[in-house]
Amino acid sequence: EDKVVQSPLSLVVHEGDTVTLNCSYEVTNFRSLLWYKQEKKAPTFLFMLTSSGIEKKSGRLSSILDKKELSSILNITATQTGDSAIYLCAVRFYGGSQGNLIFGKGTKLSVKP
Amino acid sequence: EPEVTQTPSHQVTQMGQEVILRCVPISNHLYFYWYRQILGQKVEFLxxxxxxxxxxxxxIFDDQFSVERPDGSNFTLKIRSTKLEDSAMYFCASSDSxxxxxxxxxxxxxxxLSIL
Structure with a gap:
């Protein structure tokens, strides 16, 4: 049973569009939620969210956590072809010594020129 | 910017052989991790x-697997007697304390890692 569910699984947009990627989780003892961008190889860290309602922003990307709804969204405004990648959501819970990351399946974003 | 480095980038091995995957975490990090990603599937914690x-x-991390920090910089994952289903991308990660x-x-x- 998936504990971290991302939607949509894939998305095709045109340059300049705004996209919203969703992540919901069913994890007890929630600790933090992380967003990564995966192009060809390593997942690259984007944001870590621990508190509800506080938006994190970096350039055209932003993300917010809703602990009541057990979800997070990742927004990308004015998309560019370089934003094409798989966006991964991962949740850390309190378990063991520091808690591993449970990943969703990812959202594959394709930005067309 | 400091980064985690892994070697080799690609390893091809016969089934039943042992492999050692190597990682150099970011120097001031104290927590180390191994994950794997089978082609087309999600990243899984090891x-x-x-x-x-x-x-x-x-x-997933059964007796076939072991990890070691042999010195102050390297972190290794050993897979004994590899199986076809061990074929995957193996990621090392680190975080600070x-x-x-x-x-x-x-x-x-x-x-x-490709097992033949």
Missing amino acids: VSFYNNEISEKSE RDKGNQPQHFGDGTR
């Missing part, structure tokens, strides 16, 4: 390591 011992391991390790994990580029 093991975490802190203070020279395993902190947590998943059910603030907030008891509740920090972003930074990933290496991975080692693609």
